Amino acid sequence: MNAGPGALPPSVLAEAARAVSEGVQGTPGLSILSISHRSPAFDAILAKADADLRALLNIPESYAVLWMQGGASTQFHAVAANLLARAPAGAKVPVTADYVVSGTWSSKAAEAARAAGVQVNVVNPAVSKELTVADPAAWTPTTGKIAPLYSYLCSNETVNGIELLNDEARVLKALHPTAPVVADMSSDLLAMPIDVTKYALIFAGAQKNLGPAGVTLVILRKDLLATPAHPTARLPLMLDYATYLASNSLYNTPPVYAMFVTGLVLQWMRENGGLKWAVPRAAAKAAKVYTALESMRHYAPIIAKPWRSLTNVVFRVVDADGNPDERLEAKFVKFAETRRIVGLAGHRSVGGCRASLYNAVTPEEVDVLVHVLAEFDKLL
Structure with missing residues (x-):
């Protein structure tokens, strides 16, 4: 009952082990650990995993699914850096983003955003001993003519045991009405009911509820990338979501085996009823x-x-x-x-x-x- 890497289904473990020694469809006798990420066999693995995730979460075509690395901690910076690099022309500097800080990981995400140059507005009042979350009716999102660049929340704080999606409607209503919502769903994605279209960007480290360590899933509305990054933006190539969108997450060698096992988990989820x-x-x-x-x-x-x-x-x-x-x-x-x-x-x-x-x-x-x-x- 580890918090991460977490448990994997026995049937997935068996198939993952078999793929190591015997290979997968299209590569008989060649271990999954040795196949090329440019091969037709891996193309099929990635396409199947994408399709299963889209089916499980009813992800519309207006959203992209990106397969990245670095865990949620890397996304703390990537979110801020990507959205800041594409802030509307003439945006007030420093650019503000609203953060719900409900525990350890959202606190670290806010720290990363500040380091990236974002002015963080913590919308929820502090509470004693971090055993609860202030009533959403008391939250204070950014006000005025200029909306925050985005609103950010961690749906489930793995360390603290706090789940915001228990009251999702009130939580989302308490955020700025027009700002895109970003959510870290690393430890409850596929365990809680969500409408993806209520969020502009969702990310999740796979090693909790989706698969083994090594994969980070990003689900984002494609229009977030409609504006090219500002030429002066300090956005590293391998953190730029556009890099992954343009290359079908294959710009460089991805974590092939971790993606394969995550795909097996997604298939297992669908077979059991989603x-x-x-x-x-x-x-x-x-x-x-x-x-x-x-x-x-x-x-x-x-x-x-x-x-x-x-x-x-x-x-x-x-x-x-x-x-x-x-x-x-x-x-x-x-x-x-x-x-x-x-x-x-x-x-x-x-x-x-x-x-x-x-x-x-x-x-x-x-x-x-x-x-x-x-x-x-x-x-x-």
């Missing part, structure tokens, strides 16, 4: 864990209920007085490992515990987690 299957399944798994945590003496979910993540359940192990106890948390993590559950330690920056319930984690595996929680609770 979002109609995944969304209620994700909700049921999370509800089972939160219910167990709340019903036992020595656990405490720490995020306010309206914002609790369905994919990253963050909690503390507490003593008899209800106080978080790091010693007990360390014991619990080791106890779970003896029961063959790994990855329950919280992020190093916040501590506590975290269970990541990505799509490849089965309801049966969640039942095992609940049993282990109960077993450890009785020992204390």
